[in-house]
Amino acid sequence: MVMSMRTKPKPTSNRGDLGLLLLRAGVGGVLFAHGAQxxxxxxxxxGLEGTRQAMEQMGFEPGRESALAAGAAEAGGGTLLALGLATPAAGAAVAGTMAGAVSVHAPAGFFVTEGGYEYPAFLGFVATCLSVAGPGRYSLDHLLGHRLNRPWTMAAAFAVSAAAAAVVLRRRAGRLGGGPEEAAPPGAGEVPSPPT
Structure with a gap:
């Protein structure tokens, strides 16, 4: 008996949706932990007081509001990404916050081993990718019929996040004298991620 070269395609699996769930849970958990710190x-x-001091040292003022914004964007954005809820807004909040963190670490170069911006850039990139790809079927967005996950919400969320990040970074550059930005102080990677 000769078998046909054409075989019936197998039903599609849920591997992509499972992969998105695992990625969201992992990245969201890391972001939540950093925000909770x-x-x-x-x-x-x-905590808030130590983060306020670090923010002010890096040129983000007012320090308390900057610390609250960064912590809320990381903890809240991470939680929403993990749940797959309001995925475009969550990813945009994280990406904007990581843009601020990149600005702090950029003078040290790319690699995190030298105090560079590799890690916040990676987190921002993954959050952006999740916003674009969507949360998959194993998410609250899917359960709610994607009411909070529409193309226009993604465009609006990233526009607001980019505008807010630009304002914050411009203010910071002005406080630092508009010249080359200072490298992050020792241990800053543990505490601050500048706000959007």
């Missing part, structure tokens, strides 16, 4: 002092963080 800033806001609550959990996981060895310095």
């Amino acid at each position: 800033k806001l609550f002092g959990w996981f060895g963080g310095h």
Whole structure:
């Protein structure tokens, strides 16, 4: 008996949706932990007061509001990404916050081993990719009929995030004298991620 070269395609699997769930949970969990360090002092963080001081040292003022914004964007954005809820807004909030973190670490170069911006750039990139790709079927957005996950919400969220990041970074550059930005102080990678 000769088998036909054409075989019936197998039903599509849910591997892509499962992969998105795992990626969202992993990245969202990391972001939540970093935000909780800033806001609550959990996981060895310095809490709101320590983060305020670090923000002010890096040129982000007012420091308390900057610390709150960064912590909320990381903890809240990470939680929403993990749940797959309002995915475009969550990804945009994280991406904007990571743009600020990149600005702090950029003078040290790319690699995190030298204090560079590799890590925040990667987190911002992944959050952006999740916003564009969508959360997949194993998400609250899917359960809610994607009411909070529409193309226009993604465009609006990234426009607002980019505008806010630009304003914050322009103010920071002005406080630092408009010249080359200072490298992050030792241990800054544990505490601050500048706000959007």
